[in-house]
Amino acid sequence: MTENEIKKLLREADKTAGGHALVHVNLSAIRRRAGRRNMVILVAPLAAAAVLMVALSILALMFRTTEPTQEQEKIALLETQIKQLQARTDAALGFIHEVLDEERRQSRLNELEAQLASIPDPLEEVQKQVDKTAFILVYQADRLYRELNQTDSAVENYNRVIKLFPENQWAKVARQRLSEIENRKI
C-alpha cells in the first residue's frame, strides 16, 4: 500500500464529506467577545485587588472586634496588677523612708547626746572657778599672814573671800584664819 494510494483514498473521503465546509465568521461577535475579554483582562486585576482589599479590611475588622477584647482584658488585668504592685511598692518605700528617717533621727539624737555629754557642766565649771578663786585668795592671804607677816592685808583678803563666796568651803577656812588671828591678838 503506497503513500499515494492512501492519499487518494483520504482525498476521496474528504471530497465525499465536502472537505471545504462553508463557514460564516461573525466578525462583530468576535469584536464583542474580544472587547469583553480585554475588559476582563483589564478589570480582573483591579477586581482582585478590590476583593483583596475588602477581605483584608474584613479581616482587620474581625481582628479588631474579637482580638482586642481579649487583649483589652489582658491589658486591664495587667494594669490592675501593675497598680497593685505600684501601691505595694509605694507602701514599702514609705515604710523604708520612715525607718530610715527614724534611724537618722536616732543617730542624730545620739550624736547630740554625745556632744552634750562632752560639753562640761557650766555650774560645775563656775563652782570650780569659784573654788579656785577662793582658794587663791585664801592661799595669798595665808602667805601674807604667815610668810610676810602682813596681817592687815591677809585679814582683808580673808574678809573678801567671806564676802564674795560666803557659802564656799574656803570661806569657812577664811573664817577660821580670822578667828586664829583674833585669838593671837588677844
Add this chain to the structure above:
Amino acid sequence: MAEIIDDELLVEQFRRGDESAFDKIVERYSAEVAALANRLLGWPGEVEDVAQEIFLAAFLGLKKFRCDCSLKSWLFTITINKCRTCRYKRLLRRRRFPQVTDKSSLSSGFAAQKSPMSTEDHNRIRSAVAALPAKYREPVVLKYLQELGTDEISRILGISKNTLHVRLSRARKRLEPDLAELIER
C-alpha cells in the same frame, strides 16, 4: 511572496488600530481554516463554532504576531490547538453523556451523493482517521489533505522533519489494515 507581504501589511495595519484589516484576513483565510478544522475534527460538516474560536484567538493575539512565519501557518497553528481543545471537550462530553449522539457521526451522509464513494466506505475511512492519535492524525491531514510542504508542517506542529516523517510513516502503517480492503476494490 506577494501574498506574504500583503499579510504583513494587513498585520501592521491591524497593529496600528485598523480593524478592517482583520476583516480582510478573515475573508482571505476563513475557508482554508474551516477546511482544516473540518478535516482535523473528522469531517463534522459544521465547524462554525470552532472557526469563531479560532478567529477570536487570532484577533486577540494578532498584535503579538511577530511575522516569524507566514500568517497562514500561524492561523493553522491556532486551528490545530483549537481543534485539539475541541476534541478533548468532545471526549469529555462523551464520557459524561455516553447516550448523546455526536453531530459528527450524523453528518457523514450529507454530501455522499456528490462522490462515487459509498457512505460505508466513507465512514470506514473516517473511523480509521479518527482512531489515529492526534500526533499521527494531524500530520496526515496537513500532508495529504491540506497538501502543505514538509517544512511548513514541521513548523506548524513544532516538530522536526525527521519526526514528521516518522509520524507519517507510523500513521500510514496504522491506516493500512483498515484501508487495504478499499484499495483492493
